[in-house]
Amino acid sequence: MIFAGVDVGSTTTKIVLMDENGEIRGSLLGPTGAEHRSRSKEVLEKACLQAGIEPGQVDYTVATGYGRINVPYADRQITEITCHAQGVLHFFPEAKSVIDIGGQDCKGIKIRNGKVDNFVMNDKCAAGTGRYLEVTAQTLGIPLEKLGEVSLTSSQPAQISNTCTVFAEQEMIGKIASGTPVEDVVAGIHEAIARRVFGLLEKIKIQPEIVFTGGGAKNIGIRNALERLLKTTLSIPPIDPQLVGAAGAALLAIKFKARG
Structure with missing residues (x-):
């Protein structure tokens, strides 16, 4: 069957x-x-x-x-x-939490005794989603699948204050114009996304073992930034x-x- x-x-x-x-x-x-x-x-x-x-x-x-x-x-x-x-x-089987970053939303899911105990979702704004990364790639002229790798080459991530996708794009352009290295801007964007997602996750107090899913899980930059904030290693599915x-x-x- x-x-x-x-x-x-x-x-x-x-x-x-x-x-x-x-x-x-x-x-x-x-x-x-x-x-x-x-x-x-x-x-x-x-x-x-x-x-x-x-x-x-x-x-x-x-x-x-x-x-x-x-x-x-x-x-x-x-x-x-x-x-x-x-x-x-x-x-x-022992997972207690899920982080899912998709194209237009991000979700945090808390699991207890094999069932959904609580969840939180950001679906009203593109900040912290794949769309945020797409805008970054388009603005900086870097292939989307390469953004994570580029972020890892940064020695000093830029401070990106805006979590709004529209204003963050303007901020990126401004930093590049002022001489900030591209890799530092990219790393700053990844840090901004991780902070946004982390703030969402704090609402339900997720706990390890945490599994990272969605398109965002393919981005090593976001994964590393989240692991630093969460102070734990994220599990990635075998598929x-x-x-x-x-x-x-x-x-x-x-x-x-x-x-x-």
Whole structure:
């Protein structure tokens, strides 16, 4: 039997196909775009092709994320908080907290006795999200995937006071114009993001073991900055960190199907 978890985020749509034993048979991620329904069908078809099956062979599908209501073939919709926790616990059974930095929001999840105990989310502002990093990359002319590495070359991170994406862009331009090295500006942006996320996490008092998921987890600069503030090492999933929510949705699909 094959089960699907589809996570339709604001910027990226992810899918994970699993068998009844929780083994991943196929996975895919790509830009969400404006047509959520057609995109969700497309990722299903491509993931099934990867797994060597037909879409009709998927026995149960759980949709999650920002656009979960736009997955027409889903049997059930579940919140991303629940799915992220489920996915994290699958890979890290002793995890007590989750930090998820996505394209347009960041989340902190506190886990107790294998269930979500509390959570906090910043979804009203792009500060502390992937969008903040995209603006940085565009402004400074550095590939997005290289920003973290560039930040590590800094010997003195610049002080970036603004957490607003729009004003931070102006601040970046001003610092470069005044002669601040690019790597110091990049490092300063990473520090600013980490402070913003840390402030959010303090509201729920997260505790180790902390698992870092989402696109932000691929950025070594943010990871290092958060580890310094949290005074602990963050665990990174053995799969692409952006797929954790979809993996959790697939695991829930297995459970729901078993219940009948």
